[in-house]
Structure formats: C-alpha cells, structure tokens
Amino acid sequence: MSAVIEYQWIKIYRDENNIEKFIPQFTSEGKQQHWTETENVPLTKLVIAPISPEVATAMQANKIPGVAVPLPVWNFNILPSDKIKAYWDNEIQLTNHFYCKTCGTQWKHMDSKKWAQCPNCGQTDEWSCKQCGRHNINKDLVKKNARGETNCPYCEIPYGLNRTRYLERIQDVIENTDYAIEVAGKFKIIIRKDVIDVESLQPDLTVEL
Numbered sequence: 369m370s371a372v373i374e375y376q377w378i379k380i381y382r383d384e385n386n387i388e389k390f391i392p393q394f395t396s397e398g399k400q401q402h403w404t405e406t407e408n409v410p411l412t413k414l415v416i417a418p419i420s421p422e423v424a425t426a427m428q429a430n431k432i433p434g435v436a437v438p439l440p441v442w443n444f445n446i447l448p449s450d451k452i453k454a455y456w457d458n459e460i461q462l463t464n465h466f467y468c469k470t471c472g473t474q475w476k477h478m479d480s481k482k483w484a485q486c487p488n489c490g491q492t493d494e495w496s497c498k499q500c501g502r503h504n505i506n507k508d509l510v511k512k513n514a515r516g517e518t519n520c521p522y523c524e525i526p527y528g529l530n531r532t533r534y535l536e537r538i539q540d541v542i543e544n545t546d547y548a549i550e551v552a553g554k555f556k557i558i559i560r561k562d563v564i565d566v567e568s569l570q571p572d573l574t575v576e577l
C-alpha cells in the first residue's frame with residue numbers, strides 16, 4: 369500500500385457577521401492545521417474532501433505525502449449541540465526509516481534482528497565500554513538481552529555499553545488514509561477511499577445517511 373494522504377477535513381462555520389468561513393486541514397502553503405487548534409469554533413458543516421493538486425504540491429514541498437486523487441466529497445451538517453471530532457482512525461500505521469548523519473543517505477532497514485548499517489558508506493552506530501575501555505566494538509557482538517540492555521561482550525561482570533548514534537531513526541508516514549468522524553453519543557463515520565461506513569454510537573439505534 370502506498371503511503372499517501374488523499375483526504376482532508378474542512379471545517380465550515382459562520383462568523384459574527386454570518387459569513388461562511390472555512391478552515392482546511394492543509395493550508396494553501398501545505399501546512400497542517402490540527403483539529404484541536406480550532407476545536408472551539410462552532411461548526412455548521414464538516415466536509416471531507418480530496419486534496420487539490422495545488423495543495424498536494426505544497427504538501428509535498430513540506431514533505432507531507434499529499435496526493436490529489438479524484439474522490440467524492442463528503443458533506444456533513446453539524447448541529448450547534450453536536451460535539452464532533454475528525455481524525456485518522458487508529459488503523460493508521462507509522463513506519464520509519466534511517467538517516468545516515470555521516471553521508472546523508474536515507475533507507476529502509478528491513479531486518480530488525482540486525483543493527484542498521486548505511487548501505488552507502490557503511491556507517492553504523494558505535495558501541496564502547498567504559499569498564500574495559502574498548503571502543504568501536506564489532507556490532508555483530510553487540511546483542512540486546514531480554515531486558516533490552518546491551519552489555520559489553522568482553523566484560524565478565526555485565527556492564528552496559530555506551531552507544532554513539534550516527535544513524536537516526538525517522539518516523540514517517542501514514543499507511544492508510546481512513547478518516548473517522550465522530551459525533552459524540554450519536555454516530556461514527558469511517559471513510560475509506562470511496563466507501564463509507566457508519567457505526568451507531570447509541571445502542572439499539574440504526575443510523576441512516
């Protein structure tokens with residue numbers, strides 16, 4: 369599955385002059401606005417819309433993987449009494465990759481049983497032991513024990529190694545773009561591509577769109 373963002377939320381509200389205004393999740397500069405920053409604005413509508421080509425380009429300039437895909441627009445009318453929130457649901461998966469501080473190469477480290485190594489310049493993190501004074505201990509000898517500690521492979525009395533990090537783990541991207549919209553005590557809407565599911569949050573009540 370590709371790691372992209374295809375939808376954004378748009379909050380619609382009326383200002384004190386009753387003029388309709390909107391707050392998009394991603395600005396025309398491609399910056400994300402968080403839901404909670406404007407959670408006290410009383411909404412009249414919530415729109416879940418595909419990302420425009422212009423905004424997608426701006427998002428990509430900010431290293432956010434937005435793409436413009438032809439998808440339906442979903443409109444929801446909001447009552448003043450509704451407590452509503454929208455979020456990427458918890459099927460979101462975060463992945464990560466490594467960045468080599470020595471040469472700048474970025475890559476995906478697949479074998480989690482092995483320590484990462486830069487595929488370009490061979491850099492690894494380096495381990496040293498204060499107890500026996502060894503530096504740059506061969507990474508193949510450095511093992512994590514059951515408690516997640518790395519002890520010196522040379523010292524008979526267990527002693528924790530110092531790790532100098534040359535490889536940085538960088539968190540990326542959302543693996544899917546399912547949206548959840550929750551109207552507290554009423555229902556939850558889940559949007560997956562062009563499919564929409566509605567779950568009632570009230571027992572014994574069926575929701576119809």
Ligand SMILES: [Zn+2]
Binds near residue numbers: 488
């Ligand atoms: Zn490197």
Ligand SMILES: [Zn+2]
Binds near residue numbers: 497498499500521523
């Ligand atoms: Zn040692």
